[in-house]
Amino acid sequence: xxxxxPIVIRRHADMRQRILASQAAGERVGFVPTMGSLxxxxxxxxxxxxADCTAVAVSIFVNPTQFGPHEDFDRYPRDLxxxxxxxxxxxxxxxxxxxxxxxYPAHHATRVVVGGPAEPFEGQLRPGHFAGVATVVCRLFQAxxxxxxxxxxxxxxxSLVIKQMVHDLALPIEVLVCPTVRExxxxxxxxxxxxxxSAERHRAxxxxxxxxxxEQDWLRGASIPDIEQAMATRxxxxxxxxxxxxxxxxxxxxxxxxxxxxxxxxxxxxGQIGTTRLIDNLPLPPRTLPSC
Ligand code: AMP
Numbered sequence: 298x299x300x301x302x303p304i305v306i307r308r309h310a311d312m313r314q315r316i317l318a319s320q321a322a323g324e325r326v327g328f329v330p331t332m333g334s335l336x337x338x339x340x341x342x343x344x345x346x347x348a349d350c351t352a353v354a355v356s357i358f359v360n361p362t363q364f365g366p367h368e369d370f371d372r373y374p375r376d377l378x379x380x381x382x383x384x385x386x387x388x389x390x391x392x393x394x395x396x397x398x399x400x401y402p403a404h405h406a407t408r409v410v411v412g413g414p415a416e417p418f419e420g421q422l423r424p425g426h427f428a429g430v431a432t433v434v435c436r437l438f439q440a441x442x443x444x445x446x447x448x449x450x451x452x453x454x455x456s457l458v459i460k461q462m463v464h465d466l467a468l469p470i471e472v473l474v475c476p477t478v479r480e481x482x483x484x485x486x487x488x489x490x491x492x493x494x495s496a497e498r499h500r501a502x503x504x505x506x507x508x509x510x511x512e513q514d515w516l517r518g519a520s521i522p523d524i525e526q527a528m529a530t531r532x533x534x535x536x537x538x539x540x541x542x543x544x545x546x547x548x549x550x551x552x553x554x555x556x557x558x559x560x561x562x563x564x565x566x567x568g569q570i571g572t573t574r575l576i577d578n579l580p581l582p583p584r585t586l587p588s589c
Contacts, residue, residue: 302385305377306424312393316354316442324351328443328470330434333357334374334488335383338478340402342447343387345475354441355384358394358400362408364428374491393452400436409435411465414457416463417550417575418565422423427580430455431462431464431542438468445471451478451485453578454550455561472573479542481503492573501575503535504566508579511544511564521553537568547580558586 306312316326327346331339339355346353357380365371378588381392408428415427438446448456463472477487483505484498493501507528514524521544528542546553547563561583567576 300385303381303389305392305394307395307399309395311446312354312391312440313442315391319352319375320442320444325445326350326441326443327353328437328441328446329353329355329389329436330448331355332359332373332488333377333380334491335380336478336486336488338449338451338486340383340387341478342449343384343389344448345473346445347388349445349473349518350443352391353387354391354393354440354443355389356395356437358393358395358433358437360400360429360433361397362401365423365426368423369406369489369492370457371570372492374488382402384580393437395440400433402541408432409462409466411462413461414454415461416551417545418541418543418567419454421568427455427458433459435462435466436457436466438470443470445473447475448475449478450474450476450580451487453547453565453580457550468561469571483509485575487575489573489575492571497570497573500535500537501570503532503537504568504575504577505579507531507542507566508564508577512579512581515544515562515564518584518586520555524564528564532566532568535570537570540567540569540574542566542568544581556586558584 327350329342333513410428411431511524529539532539547561562581565578
């Protein structure tokens with residue numbers, strides 16, 4: 298593993314040319330798109346990319362188009378040097394850190410709007426969010442035409458949206474989804490955890506606890522409405538305003554029929570703690586219900 302500071306690239310054309318040159322020299326390039334404020338969850342993606350590939354690029358771009366008008370774009374934490382120090386420890390060769398005008402040139406007028414998995418949950422609660430995500434990731438894939446891109450299961454719905462886009466637009470990149478990295482008390486690492494007061498940080502453990510409880514209830518055969526209700530109750534007891542607490546099909550986010558025992562399921566939660574909105578999820582293991 299190289300311990301050297303990554304090369305920071307600001308220009309789309311420069312980045313693209315370097316990736317193509319590296320591939321022409323026989324390298325396999327991995328790519329990790331991020332918004333910076335890097336933590337061990339992001340680092341795990343860089344590590345996985347470095348294990349699979351000979352060269353790794355990470356993008357750091359706080360994408361304005363995926364934030365709603367009253368969301369946290371302005372206060373989102375930014376520290377490029379600290380992020381590069383983290384990435385230097387994980388063998389990352391290039392950091393693509395464009396300005397907003399580089400990603401969204403004057404008079405740009407194209408958006409990538411994904412349907413299907415982009416529609417429920419975050420899609421309903423954050424109108425335009427996934428169009429912002431898909432548009433920027435599509436453009437990032439042009440700047441960084443890597444062989445494989447690495448995303449976190451932490452943002453499960455986002456990973457489905459990206460896979461859908463890559464499939465529908467036949468983008469020549471493999472999408473890999475890596476496990477969620479958590480604190481020892483279960484809280485999923487997130488750049489937004491930095492907003493939490495210590496009391497809120499304590500209450501935030503209810504998200505992972507609710508998901509673990511859902512997993513146990515699921516395995517003992519509880520009904521989906523009962524599991525969803527128990528998750529919501531647990532979040533509310535921690536003074537978390539619940540946006541959703543749901544069990545759905547993992548690959549489509551569609552409702553599951555009560556008798557369905559074969560479709561992989563996932564529990565999803567989202568809620569507001571003070572001024573901070575957090576999301577989390579847990580893929581559920583297969584279960585066998587007693588036949589009547
Ligand atoms: P972000 O910087 O929040 O846009 O996230 C960049 C990538 O890191 C996305 O693919 C996220 O899903 C992933 N990520 C964020 N938090 C975690 C985590 N706790 N574990 C694993 N991956 C994560």
